[in-house]
Amino acid sequence: MADDAEHRGDSVREEGSSCRDIKKEDVIYTQLKNGSLKLHELDKELPPLDAIRARREFIEKETGTLLENLGIFSIDIERVVKRNCENMIGTVQVPVGVAGPILVQGEYAQGSYYLPLATTEGALVASVNRGCSAITRAGGAQVRILHDGMTRAPVFAADSIVHAKQVADWVAAHYDELRAAAESTTSHGKMSDMVTYIAGTSVFVRIEFDTKDAMGMNMVTIASAKVAELIEQGTGARLVALSGNMCTDKKPAAINGILGRGRSVVAGIALSHDLIRKILKTDAKNLFEVNYRKNLVGSARAGSMGFNAQAANVVAAMFIACGQDAAHSIDGSTCITTVDLTDSGVYIAVTLPSLPIGTVGGGTGLETQQECLRILGVAGSGNPPGTNAKKLGEIVGAGVLAGEISLLSALAAQHLARAHQQLGRG
Amino acid sequence: MADDAEHRGDSVREEGSSCRDIKKEDVIYTQLKNGSLKLHELDKELPPLDAIRARREFIEKETGTLLENLGIFSIDIERVVKRNCENMIGTVQVPVGVAGPILVQGEYAQGSYYLPLATTEGALVASVNRGCSAITRAGGAQVRILHDGMTRAPVFAADSIVHAKQVADWVAAHYDELRAAAESTTSHGKMSDMVTYIAGTSVFVRIEFDTKDAMGMNMVTIASAKVAELIEQGTGARLVALSGNMCTDKKPAAINGILGRGRSVVAGIALSHDLIRKILKTDAKNLFEVNYRKNLVGSARAGSMGFNAQAANVVAAMFIACGQDAAHSIDGSTCITTVDLTDSGVYIAVTLPSLPIGTVGGGTGLETQQECLRILGVAGSGNPPGTNAKKLGEIVGAGVLAGEISLLSALAAQHLARAHQQLGRG
């Protein structure tokens, strides 16, 4: 077992550390208890694994719980505590199932893939799996990237609407200069657009970057800070917030749906009458009707921005498995699902305008998450840069398509309730 | 180490299993490869841990990867493969940090809590932690549950709008009978409402349940199936889909924002000028202005349904830590953040109308997730039933409030970019 020790983290340390300094532990607990030491200050006092354990044990005592499983993990903690999570006490283990293989006919993803899905929702992997099967038999999911650009929109306060208009004009007139400044903050990204929106005296400058293989929020935020500084200096407008919600990050927003954000992906496939009957146990007309009454009319009636069946399930499960920011499931699952009746069956498609996705940075470096990325062949930077993230975007698009095909046909066959009764949470 | 063996799962087995049947493994691989055995059929052929490993090894070979960390986990697999995840190959480890303590003044949650946050986004835990500190010093977050009810809305096809109206009338006339039928499917839940909506020939019957401590989607789905059957029989309308998207599940939707779904929570707190200056390093006016221009005006201008700064970050991180359905972050993060200027400082509040949340079922039984629930004192059923889920709802509400306070003040102090540069993804 020795050679695994580095990867086993705390669980492994625990066994071997006969040298644990019991006395120091008591001192630390006392200090935490009386407030002279803060939980986050433990990282300065102790090596990472010890800090995590000390923190966890403090929480155990404070809450009267036993947290033994949270302490069992194998990921490399040194980097995690610096880059991914403060005040760490351990990890939750989220089950990963695979769906597939799914044949993908993209421009970046070409071939057969197993989709890693991190979920605790019974029936989800099985559902996606059935969709993958249908897609693969039908010749593979067609996928295209429609747009690619991560955005950040600082908001400025102008003195008046006249001033606001002057700010917009100034930004337009200094586009090249601002772009140069923005790009000076990164060796990777390129600014692809900058548009100004005005609402009264509030001026929003939406800056868009090609962030290559990074999801890129951090990159564009830093660049925006630089741009914002110049705009303040050049116009006298006052920066109110580096993010003014016209970005829009982690909130459902029409602006993302219309203009795109992150990777804009569309995926589709023709399903024949024969395949619909044999694999999906329904027919073209029913499949179409479920989409029409549920995803289009029902969503319209509900005032929903989501015109789909379960895009969020696939997006969230793949995001968690692949080390994406889980909160990006909100914008990432923006999706319109369409089912066209054709002579030969149906053409079903999903349009995902705003997938914030990356293969470097964030949680992509954690060992378990990176292994999921490797299953898809997209870990790390692509060659040329950006191609891995685009490939991941295409695969997620295909995965969402699989989920939609499966759930729509399950509903069409009216066995959703039964499926839940067998596999669900009870 | 022996006594930990049961909990260490696959990682432990691996070391000890000198008895691994190499020959059988080869046979299985060959069968998987030639398609005579499906990945999901492994659960019938092998004990759970072996099935998981066989599946993982197959994926390793197929994709030319090494998936050693995915195979290290301690959760009880028997239950997981039956209830939470099909085609399992292991788990991803998601770092959990704690923010707090946060003082909560709810009707169900009263006291001091440490919030478990599962995230890979650097700076998030630190951000929430700062908010918790401000809240606790200010006397604790006030929280109230405004409404409680999980919904499912099957959609029916009527022959005409006249027929559609007849269906609506029939449902209203048979309310008691339908409620009895709905409640006959569960020993836990109670039907609290049933409303019919018409769009052309599509009839949506939105059934609402008090699901006690369960998130309840499954419960209400099964009940809806029963109700739908009776409606079909009684009216001749044709059930098109058990979920017609007026539920609305895992999609942003005004209907949830307006009527509520799951636990509707509001949390708020008064922050004094002094506290804002000392803890949050800004002032009331700036704090107010960031919320005004970003969360209200910016979101309005972007056509967003999210009038908040980072509700999704807290919701997603707590959902993953606590075994909630991560895809429910989409509806769960629907949030309006308000900052009122008062004589003594500000009153800041978050309104979360649709938190789908539970403390039993779903992923709440997984050991690591359950430990997080235990940290909050909400694992399992409450006494009386429903109080644990309500308590969790109140705590999540307080957590979102902490996140909002922190990010708004960070933006107000214009050091978001710096914070990212220090803690972020690089």
Next chain:
Amino acid sequence: MADDAEHRGDSVREEGSSCRDIKKEDVIYTQLKNGSLKLHELDKELPPLDAIRARREFIEKETGTLLENLGIFSIDIERVVKRNCENMIGTVQVPVGVAGPILVQGEYAQGSYYLPLATTEGALVASVNRGCSAITRAGGAQVRILHDGMTRAPVFAADSIVHAKQVADWVAAHYDELRAAAESTTSHGKMSDMVTYIAGTSVFVRIEFDTKDAMGMNMVTIASAKVAELIEQGTGARLVALSGNMCTDKKPAAINGILGRGRSVVAGIALSHDLIRKILKTDAKNLFEVNYRKNLVGSARAGSMGFNAQAANVVAAMFIACGQDAAHSIDGSTCITTVDLTDSGVYIAVTLPSLPIGTVGGGTGLETQQECLRILGVAGSGNPPGTNAKKLGEIVGAGVLAGEISLLSALAAQHLARAHQQLGRG
């Protein structure tokens, strides 16, 4: 011509009034010019017709224009200047065309109607006319009123979210008392619902009235003022505005779409293959496809709340003709148009959840507008009260259906551009 004099208004006066007091006119002009007399004060100084002319002549001089046509009208000015329009200078003449007859199979409107449409948009009347023809030949538009209730939602400021919840609870506990108070302000209306919504410290009480034949905004506003007074007294919450935009009046809003406001109307009709081909010059499949790609997918992609083709055209034209508040076209035109493919052709329907409409009060008493109401047989109060407004709602619903059928089929036949070239604005 003499007996018409009273109705011909200013135009008539002008000819006969040899006795016009030139000197007084000059004095008035001088006073208006130097600001010692305000335009609106003219109503106190002069008889209505003279005040209107004096005001118009002042505007003529100030702006160097000749406003002779504005001064030609026949409506009874005495009432108009008191109830409909301040600072009146005359009227604009809006052309009224008729579409129809259209056969309507409602619960209140049963029979054949000519629809008065006040418009300056060439091709509109012709378009609706074609739809009426199709509907009539197909056996008449089925129409039903789904809901009926005008709303007003005052907003209160609470001290905290705890206080906000107390206000909501107080309102619920005093429902009967508040209803009695609300109904004490009117001899016509009945309060049908009162629901409280909370957003942070803002408390919105949405009061709904059955306003019988009145559109009822004024009625429910006055009742709300009374209710608000009691809520302030009973709870200590502070009334901020009698209308808190959760009403929602004259703005597009999901709450109206979901819950309904004014008259909620649905209208539909089955069109046979034969009729679609002969009258509408297209086929079922094309008709369906235009609705699918334009009204459903296109509107979803645009982040639109309007899932229809031209509901606003019909609503606005009928509202102006029939003396409705034209600004109510905004909420009134909220509409989902659905086209279902059936064995025999299509079933097309329009769902209009929020038609603010009345047959008494507002502009319904003006002679020209009342004549339009008389064409429909709905002028004044119905017997029993409310039936005229409901009947008007049904007829407008049928009219919108006619407009949708016509435009969708025109688009399907791809002759929209040609139609515009022939009839349009050039």
Next chain:
Amino acid sequence: MADDAEHRGDSVREEGSSCRDIKKEDVIYTQLKNGSLKLHELDKELPPLDAIRARREFIEKETGTLLENLGIFSIDIERVVKRNCENMIGTVQVPVGVAGPILVQGEYAQGSYYLPLATTEGALVASVNRGCSAITRAGGAQVRILHDGMTRAPVFAADSIVHAKQVADWVAAHYDELRAAAESTTSHGKMSDMVTYIAGTSVFVRIEFDTKDAMGMNMVTIASAKVAELIEQGTGARLVALSGNMCTDKKPAAINGILGRGRSVVAGIALSHDLIRKILKTDAKNLFEVNYRKNLVGSARAGSMGFNAQAANVVAAMFIACGQDAAHSIDGSTCITTVDLTDSGVYIAVTLPSLPIGTVGGGTGLETQQECLRILGVAGSGNPPGTNAKKLGEIVGAGVLAGEISLLSALAAQHLARAHQQLGRG
């Protein structure tokens, strides 16, 4: 009176026409009654005025009504029946009041204006008038045009998402060629943008024109037809509808709010504490609070796209007075109202991103409507072309600002109910 005869239309004719051919009238009635003559065919049989009267008399007989006032009008019928209204039976007279003078500090509108408002809603003109007064005393409304472009978005059906992407690429590659074709259809307009949006297999090409002084829907529709033809030929995609609802015309839509459509206008003004107290009878804090809780929080909570108090009232009333398409009030009233607290009082602004407005074409040529345009000095083409429409846009923006100031302060002073009781519909 003789020299007025031409302008007095039907009302005049009626008295003088002793030569009316009674016999022919009877024949026509019989033919209309038995269906051998259609109402719209009357224009071929009779001179315009006679056709109008014959039609009206037929309606009178059919419906048992007397329609004498509808027949009294002075507008030039020859043009109206050709360009504005089919099947005409007369006109409705809509009262026009003036508000103002209002001082406007725009780039096109500079000076003092009287706003013509066509309305039957008591209190509206008085309300706007009060806002005008406040604005004028405060130094005049600042107004700017942010964007200018009318759009039309045909929708095409592609065979697959791959084909859809090819269509988008083809359009981008043939931009210059398509623009030339578009511009070949008009001697006035210039194509300013063309953007492609994809949703599954649906491809929307949003074409934007600088339509100079025309509102321009017709211009851009005709140009779109030409462009669509080329796209069909070049790509094999099938044109489904010349308008695919991503335009978006006469429906509330985020795309218009975000990207602008027609004239995008912003107007604002600083109001001092003194002025707020004296003219508006309230104070800065209350004015701010009403906007905050009603227009921002209330609208957010209601799922509304309208973040304003009564933009629609002013837009509809000015549109009807000035011969604009009344149904354009729907998109035209899209408005965010902001009230910023400042040291000296408040800065209040309205942002109207999508005012479809013109000074030539449509209903602008009708005599009464043209007189209203003349009051504003914007009748007909501007010099250079486009300046009149921009000027009108600025004035409407200032008018909306006046309406917002007035209603917000009325609500703040809590006398809305009283105002309604005095002036309202009763």
